[in-house]
Amino acid sequence: MYYNETIRQMYDIGIGSLPIVFLISIFIGAVTAVQFYYQMDGTLIPPYYIGYIVRDMTIIELAPTITCLVLAGKVGSNMAAELGGMRQKEHIDAMEIMGVNTSSYLVMPKIVAAILVIPLLVCVAALVSIIGAYLAAVPTGLFSTADYIKGIRSFFVPYNVFMMFVKAIVFAYILTGVSCYQGYYVKGGSIELGEASTRAVVYSDILILLADYIIAVVLTA
Amino acid sequence: MIRCENIRKTFGEQEVLKGITFTFEKGKTNLIIGKSGAGKTVLLKILVGLMRPSEGKVWYDDIDFCNLNKAQLRELRMKVGMLFQGNALFDSMTIEQNIRFPMDMFTHMTLKEKTDRVNLCLERVSLTGVNKKYPSEISGGMQKRVGIARAIVLNPLYLFCDEPNSGLDPQTSITIDELIADITKDNNITTIINTHDMNSVMEIGENICLIDKGYLSWSGSKDQVLSSEDEHLHDFIFASPFLQKLIDGYNAPH
Numbered sequence: 001m002y003y004n005e006t007i008r009q010m011y012d013i014g015i016g017s018l019p020i021v022f023l024i025s026i027f028i029g030a031v032t033a034v035q036f037y038y039q040m041d042g043t044l045i046p047p048y049y050i051g052y053i054v055r056d057m058t059i060i061e062l063a064p065t066i067t068c069l070v071l072a073g074k075v076g077s078n079m080a081a082e083l084g085g086m087r088q089k090e091h092i093d094a095m096e097i098m099g100v101n102t103s104s105y106l107v108m109p110k111i112v113a114a115i116l117v118i119p120l121l122v123c124v125a126a127l128v129s130i131i132g133a134y135l136a137a138v139p140t141g142l143f144s145t146a147d148y149i150k151g152i153r154s155f156f157v158p159y160n161v162f163m164m165f166v167k168a169i170v171f172a173y174i175l176t177g178v179s180c181y182q183g184y185y186v187k188g189g190s191i192e193l194g195e196a197s198t199r200a201v202v203y204s205d206i207l208i209l210l211a212d213y214i215i216a217v218v219l220t221a
Numbered sequence: 222m223i224r225c226e227n228i229r230k231t232f233g234e235q236e237v238l239k240g241i242t243f244t245f246e247k248g249k250t251n252l253i254i255g256k257s258g259a260g261k262t263v264l265l266k267i268l269v270g271l272m273r274p275s276e277g278k279v280w281y282d283d284i285d286f287c288n289l290n291k292a293q294l295r296e297l298r299m300k301v302g303m304l305f306q307g308n309a310l311f312d313s314m315t316i317e318q319n320i321r322f323p324m325d326m327f328t329h330m331t332l333k334e335k336t337d338r339v340n341l342c343l344e345r346v347s348l349t350g351v352n353k354k355y356p357s358e359i360s361g362g363m364q365k366r367v368g369i370a371r372a373i374v375l376n377p378l379y380l381f382c383d384e385p386n387s388g389l390d391p392q393t394s395i396t397i398d399e400l401i402a403d404i405t406k407d408n409n410i411t412t413i414i415n416t417h418d419m420n421s422v423m424e425i426g427e428n429i430c431l432i433d434k435g436y437l438s439w440s441g442s443k444d445q446v447l448s449s450e451d452e453h454l455h456d457f458i459f460a461s462p463f464l465q466k467l468i469d470g471y472n473a474p475h
Contacts (some may be wrong), residue, residue: 093271094309098323099298 002109009113013075017121024070025125028062029054029132037142047143051151054133059164063126065212068171071118072204076179079110080200083183084193092184107180111173118172119165126164163219170211175204222247223268223379223411228277230263237263239435240277248409250402250425254417255432256457262383264432265415269303269381270294281379299327302372304401306384308364310356310371316343317352320371327375342370346400362393366400373404380405382414386421394418398425419458422446431457 036050083106086092095102130152138145179200186196223245230238237260245251245268255261266272268279270286279286281297289297302323310319320339324330330338343349346366356364365385372380382401386394402425405412414421422429426443431454438453446458459465 089307090305090309091311094303094305096271097269097298097301097303098326099295100326 002105005105005109006113009109010117012078013071013113014117014121017071017074018124020070020074021067021121021125022128024066025063025128026132026135028066028125029058029129029134030136032057032062032129033133033137034142037137046147048147048151048154050137050143051133051148052154053151055130055152055156056160058126058129058133059160061212063129064122064164064167064171065208067122067125068118068168068175068208069205071121072175072179072208073201075114076175076200076204077197079176079179080183080186080197081193083107083180084186084196087184087186088189088193103184107176107184110180111176114172114176115169118175119168122164122168163215166219167212167215170215171208174207174211178204178207222280222282223413224280225264225268226278226280228264228267228274228279230260230267230272231275237435238267238274238432241430241432241435241437243430243437243440245411245413246428247411248405249412249427250405251411251413251428251430252422252426253413253415253430253432254422254426254457255438256417259432260435261415261417261432265381265383265413268413269301270298299375300378301381302375302377302379303381304365304368304372304383304385306387308356308368310364310367312356314355315352316354316356316359316367319356319367320374323371323375338374339370342374343367345373345404346370361388362390362397365389365393365397369397369400369404373408376408378410380410380412382412382416384415384417386416386418391420394420395424401425417457419461422458433457 032054033050036053037047040047040050083092086106092102092106095105134145134148137143138148182196182200182203186193224243225245226242228238228241229236241264253261253264263272267274270279273287281300284293284297286297310316311322314322317336317339320342321335324335324338328335339352340349343351346369348363348366348370351359351363351367356367359367369385372382380401385397385401389397398421401412401414404410414425416422423443423446426446429439429441429443429446430437431439431451433453439449439451441449446454449455
């Protein structure tokens with residue numbers, strides 16, 4: 001039962017979030033490239049640096065943070081609403097009477113699924129962002145393919161990928177943990193359910209940003 | 222048999238149950254009745270273990286329900302079935318999966334054995350051929366039957382029903398009442414029904430307790446209801462002007 005529920009959650013979080021992750025990532029990459037070109041235009045910094053900056057910005061910060069902030073809105077609110085709805089419709093009570101450890105049965109698969117799937121989504125987001133930057137800048141003549149590829153391949157530090165995964169895992173835990181808590185303990189009717197769903201997103205976002213800062217300080221010290 | 226002793230429950234400053242002592246008898250349909258807000262749902266939740274009493278004890282035969290460890294509680298849960306007011310059927314599961322759920326949780330039966338048991342329970346509630354449907358695809362009355370089928374799938378010794386007739390038409394309500402009464406008799410189990418449906422009281426109320434403002438106000442059987450002179454019971458039973466007129470007409474000199 002736990003295995004099946006975890007697989008279902010992995011599918012919902014992973015496959016269900018791919019379109020939105022693709023969409024935001026491609027624009028993040030595109031905007032980053034265009035704006036860095038604007039800032040560097042006319043300076044002595046060589047154009048290939050834009051590829052290098054897009055890559056590192058994406059891997060270290062934008063892919064994990066923006067992806068998880070968006071997922072807090074999509075997946076987090078969904079989890080809070082799902083659990084809150086189950087609480088209100090007495091599904092959780094019914095499960096408890098059937099001897100189910102509801103916090104474990106309902107919450108754990110979501111957390112495990114998120115921790116397994118969200119880092120993969122963040123990887124996809126990083127890749128798509130880098131492609132987005134290429135699509136926005138090269139065909140429009142901001143810089144050449146050769147410059148961009150040179151930039152992408154320059155000064156690569158594998159440790160940055162490690163930072164990306166650390167952030168993705170921590171953010172995944174935060175957004176599912178906070179959202180499940182808000183949904184599981186909801187009381188009252190539909191208004192309270194809506195409030196819980198909103199709180200899930202707001203608290204998740206705040207904690208993700210706070211964790212982002214702490215991880216940045218700790219891992220770059 | 223389930224016995225509650227001096228059950229008190231407070232929420233902050235408000236005391237909802239004020240020392241309820243009552244015995245719910247085996248093989249009988251035991252009814253908890255009372256006005257909305259009287260505390261009957263809280264009492265039912267305490268009896269079934271969804272809430273802990275602030276004071277008092279609940280006994281399942283000779284087992285002190287409030288002092289069980291996790292393993293003992295799980296063992297006892299196998300003997301408990303509950304029909305919820307809103308049925309609490311899992312929307313994402315088919316009818317068959319819903320009824321099978323307690324067996325998935327508690328037993329190591331094979332899928333074939335579970336399916337056979339599901340079909341048997343569906344037959345018991347006069348509902349066949351709906352195995353693959355989802356709860357949203359069947360009517361409210363059918364959902365109640367599925368809820369009952371799920372509640373009895375593990376052959377419980379204790380059956381709890383919270384407002385089994387809410388949202389049902391009078392004819393379907395009678396069918397559900399009769400079904401619950403038959404299951405109680407056939408399996409010789411302790412059934413506790415939380416209701417404010419007067420038809421249920423007069424049809425299947427073998428052992429009734431009336432809760433009023435957190436107190437046990439009256440207890441007796443359906444045969445004693447009409448002859449009782451208890452003021453609270455009278456107010457509750459004859460709250461309907463239509464019923465009052467009928468009784469007045471019945472009592473008037475001919």
